[in-house]
Amino acid sequence: GKDALSSEGEPEPEPEAEPVPADVYTVDNVTQAQRVVALLSSRYKDSCYACDTEVADIDVKTASPVEHGKMISFALYCGPEAHFGVGVANGSRQSKVWVDLLDCDDREGILETFKPFFENSAIKKVWHNYGFDRHIFANDGIQCKGFFGDTLHMSRLYDSSRLTKGGYSLESLSGDSKLLGEKAKIFKKTSMKEIFGKPNIKKDGTEGKLIVLPPVDELQQGRETRGKWIKYCTLDVEATWHLYQALEGNLYETECIGDGVEMPVVFGNMVEGRKSFNLFEFYSNFWRPFGSLLTDMEQMGVLADQVHLG
Secondary structure, three states, X not given: OOOOEOOOOOEOOOOOOOOOOOOEEEEOOHHHHHHHHHHHOOOOOOOEEEEEEEEEOOOOOOOOOOOOOEEEEXXXXXXXXXXXXXXXXXXXXXXXXXXXXXXXXXXXXXXXXXXXXXXXXOOEEEEOOHHHHHHHHHHOOOOOOOEEEEHXXXXXXXXXXXXXXXXXXXXXXXXXXXXXXXXXXXXXXXOHHHHHOEEEEOOOOOEEEEEEOOOHHHHHHOOXXXXXXXXXXXXXXXXXXXXXHHHHHHHHOOEOOOOOOOHHHHOHHHHOOOOOOEHXXXXXXXXXXXXXXXXXXXXXXXXXXXXXXX
């Protein structure tokens, strides 16, 4: 199409691209990956990491992440005190890590470098919907270990009635002021469609009412959208990390009440002289291992008698 003209007849300047956030350290080559992994596995090895992936070539409504989709980036966050940058850019600690798997020098090499971190069972990792991201990493030969929490499961344990109050999406949970307090104003996730959606163009060239989303790989690689995209990706892991901290605290303060069960008798090893145990202990001992087992089952699949079904 023709360039838009200003009132003076000159072409309108292209809109300014939003820069990459100053608090994000981006990785797009093996050398940077090696440096970050060294920090992840030494200085910050006792931290709890929130992890998230972005994936292209998958319709999540119709396809399982097992052997579907291509990981185009992932992000990590272990709290505001970490610093992965060299020096302090613009006076800001680079506490968030974003790894580019599209515009990078060696995709396989970068993934191979991060593999020992993700497969280290001693390094704690939390996710929102672990059952998706675990399979996406497995598609690239990385078997995630160190599963420490899924905020999707934990939030269900915290409040099983949320289906009528916004549900269990990260967007809804991260904006819950009852759960996160003032942080809900800062870390609330904004939907991808709200940030990047554009009106569809009708046959006559005018804008329609339907809001459509460009492909995610275009958002990641586009000059105008790249900075916003990285901000969107890293805010996801930051929100997940803060959500995990809040949920752990709330569950820890909530006592389990046995329905006709004598808790000190049945769960003597957990109660240890108390009347009961708390919901975080319940999550750690029962739901967390079960959540991991469910993803094992998804990855293995279920055998079907094709002859019988045919």
